[in-house]
Amino acid sequence: MAMKLSPAGACGNIILTTISDQPAISSEAKFLIAAQVEELLALVVEGKKRETSARRKISSLERRLADLNEKLILARSDKWGRKAEPFPDPDPDDEDPDDREDLLDDDEEEKPKGKRKRKMPKNMEIVIHDHFPDDMSCCTCGCQKKPINSWHSDRLEIVPERLICIRDVHHTVACNRSRCKQEESGKPVAAVAGRYIMADRSADLCLATEVAVQMLHEHLPAYRIEQRFRNQGVNLSRQAICSYIALLAGHFEPVAAAIMRYVMSGYVIHCDETPMWLQNGQKTMDGQKPSGKRGKKRYRQGFFWAVSRDERKWNPNSWPAVAFRFDLSRNGEVAEAMMEGSSARALTSDGYSVYMRFGSKDREGGPLILVRCWAHARREFYRANTAAPGKFAKWVLTQIKAIYKIERRTAGLPLAERLAIRQAEIVPLLSVLKAELEQKAPEAQGRLKSAIQYTLNAFEGLVQFTQDGRFEIDNNPIERCIRGITLSRKNSLSIGNEATGKVWAIFFTLIETCKLNKIDPRQYLHWLANEIERKRGVIEPEAMMPWHCPIGHGAL
Structure with a gap:
């Protein structure tokens, strides 16, 4: 089989064949021409190699440029764009605009705009001011007119917080009669200090609880609370404020531990973690110096680990709860320590490798069912569409929106009905989605390719929620509970040491559990502190959990 020559090779072959057929040309000339043709062909081949290499480099640079352009767009979006992830604007060139409009419509009715009725708690103190006309005398008979009708309007007034000093005077008493002084019963008797939690402290229990609420529920940094006291002429330092909060935490810890046990007794557990910086120069609880850099100073990073139990969508009589744990490490040993003794059979997470080990068959106690989060999968396609808008990414977002639209109808239904709806309506959508992702994967580029690979790799865990009515479609229940830590981290920037974490x-265990149960954290923490004070620390932690608090319900 003859070898196929390149155009330059074929041209050179024709020249050599033509010269060899000319007897008038000498042999020396033929060799010289052949050498020049060969040199010319070598230059052509070298040029082709350089061209091929240049094209490959250009292609690589184009891919690199596209990747950097996507990263730049995402960086701008993260820095100055919206924090929410709304559905992208529909493409007018789509084939089925009617179907697209149906998917974009939400089940929830749009809230009416304009002035709305002011919402006030039922137990709010109401001060009534009666207003009568200046002249109430009758111009005919001269008697006083009687009220026959009235109307009222409400206005809100704020009473600024103020500090008062409570001076406890402890008296010593004795009998003044001479014969009583000689008896044992006649000796002087001194009053005993009655405080328990704040004994030997210059602050009242109410003040300590209030500064804890302001710092960890209202997310005020310690220096701002210090400034508020200074504005009233009191020099209460931030060190004293933090020491009061730490003192309360020691008494609240049994209740937080009870909430952790309650969470771990659930069938399904949601897990997540978020970072926190420890300040420069502070030793950890094991005596080690911190490592790592943040700006020009040295810091060490710690992590808040969160676990939650929320069964309200299929068990309306359950109490939702969330528990936090602080640790300097993000490795698997921390997660295993938290899960020790847990009776959970399923774990919902964002796919962090530490959580994936709980699905191993070699795990002591048996493997857990690993449920993945559709909100994270959707975020990958949302960012891909933000970086490089395309029809396929929008189509995937449309499919996910349709899945969520069906899932919203299952909230509050019995387990059997939830599972039946998912099997009948969501499973077919997931099958179509997976087939399209597998077909698109080989030709996808950039962020879209990463999004497709992420979803396909996690697909086994993403479809688990269609196999059991107790599973949720995403990990948002725990994500929402972490918002409080995020706000405090943003305002306080860092914490002092591991003990502060x-x-x-x-506190976040108690506060966020209150929020889940629609209980006012301020009223609950004051009630809990007063109960511990009244019982001198001898309490049943299970009876002190937020849903047993008699006040503050429905305040949020």
């Missing part, structure tokens, strides 16, 4: 974990 453990204090925060105790």
